[in-house]
Amino acid sequence: MIPLSAPFPLNRPRRLRREGWIRELVAETRLTPEDLIWPMFVCDGDNQRAPVGSMPGVDRLSVDLAVEAARQAADLGIPCVALFPYTDESKKTPEAEEAWNPDNLVNTATRAIKAAVPDLGVMLDVALDPYNADGHDGLVRDGVIVNDESLMALEKQALAQAEAGADILGPSDMMDGRVGVIRQALESHDFQDTIIMSYAAKYASAFYGPFRDAVGATGALKGDKKTYQMDARNASEALREVSIDLAEGADMVMVKPGLPYLDICTSVKREFGVPTFAYQVSGEYAMIEAAAANGWVDGDKVAMESLAAFKRAGCDGILTYFAPRIAPLL
Numbered sequence: 001m002i003p004l005s006a007p008f009p010l011n012r013p014r015r016l017r018r019e020g021w022i023r024e025l026v027a028e029t030r031l032t033p034e035d036l037i038w039p040m041f042v043c044d045g046d047n048q049r050a051p052v053g054s055m056p057g058v059d060r061l062s063v064d065l066a067v068e069a070a071r072q073a074a075d076l077g078i079p080c081v082a083l084f085p086y087t088d089e090s091k092k093t094p095e096a097e098e099a100w101n102p103d104n105l106v107n108t109a110t111r112a113i114k115a116a117v118p119d120l121g122v123m124l125d126v127a128l129d130p131y132n133a134d135g136h137d138g139l140v141r142d143g144v145i146v147n148d149e150s151l152m153a154l155e156k157q158a159l160a161q162a163e164a165g166a167d168i169l170g171p172s173d174m175m176d177g178r179v180g181v182i183r184q185a186l187e188s189h190d191f192q193d194t195i196i197m198s199y200a201a202k203y204a205s206a207f208y209g210p211f212r213d214a215v216g217a218t219g220a221l222k223g224d225k226k227t228y229q230m231d232a233r234n235a236s237e238a239l240r241e242v243s244i245d246l247a248e249g250a251d252m253v254m255v256k257p258g259l260p261y262l263d264i265c266t267s268v269k270r271e272f273g274v275p276t277f278a279y280q281v282s283g284e285y286a287m288i289e290a291a292a293a294n295g296w297v298d299g300d301k302v303a304m305e306s307l308a309a310f311k312r313a314g315c316d317g318i319l320t321y322f323a324p325r326i327a328p329l330l
């Protein structure tokens, strides 16, 4: 639909851009702290803060400091944090058992955060990669990532996370059938209110590099994730993935990575009209930070513009490492 417009000079689009107040009045979308989910990395120890080399400004935090950061999130009006573990090498096994340890890092951090800041949402990733000796999101048998056996492990992981008090589970593993298995397990264990935000359209992306560094999976990963994560060249397939996850019981869906996949965000929102989120991933963050550190771009402005782009594309919210930096500017 192209709106009717008078020809120049009767119509001058610049009239609506002349001053700040009129630009505010006609702005089509708004970015607020309430749109943001803050992903954090949790590590062992007490009062520990370790910078992630490839993500300047992002630190791994011990549980006590993660609780402090969660308080900061609540004060900034950020509704939810997402926790990822930096798992010690000694706890990584071929069966990834640490994933369903009730006292693993993310479960411990979730309990601590929910006790200290009960009104803040906590989201946890359902995937085996931080715990798997092979660095894969599913179990590996003779070099093959096996689907159905992985589902049993993911189910155990999801139940331990719900038990710890996670409000949102984010299956990010891309095994077939995982949302249905997790949803049924939650229902039959009295976790009917646990929300599932599925990483529905998750692409096999080189933009995850710094994240794997942050969770200590870089050295571990054998091969790539192309047999389960999507091919960057595909768009219709993303709609099929979303429709499968919704049919299996997902409440919200996510597209990942973010900016290079805005077309997917727009079509998912348009086709399904469900809460749609984008993950502005580690590599996107790192690129902006690197350019800013060189003085080539204004980091805050580029971050803000990129986040506004997600809203414009139709997203309801964004997982972004910029959350604590940008929220105070909004």
Ligand code: PBG
Residues within 6 Å of the ligand: 125, 127, 129, 137, 172, 173, 207, 208, 209, 210, 211, 212, 225, 280, 281, 282, 283
């Ligand atoms: C694990 C997971 C990944 C990310 C979120 N959950 C990495 C991967 O799939 O390899 C990436 C997040 C980021 O790059 O910021 N399944």
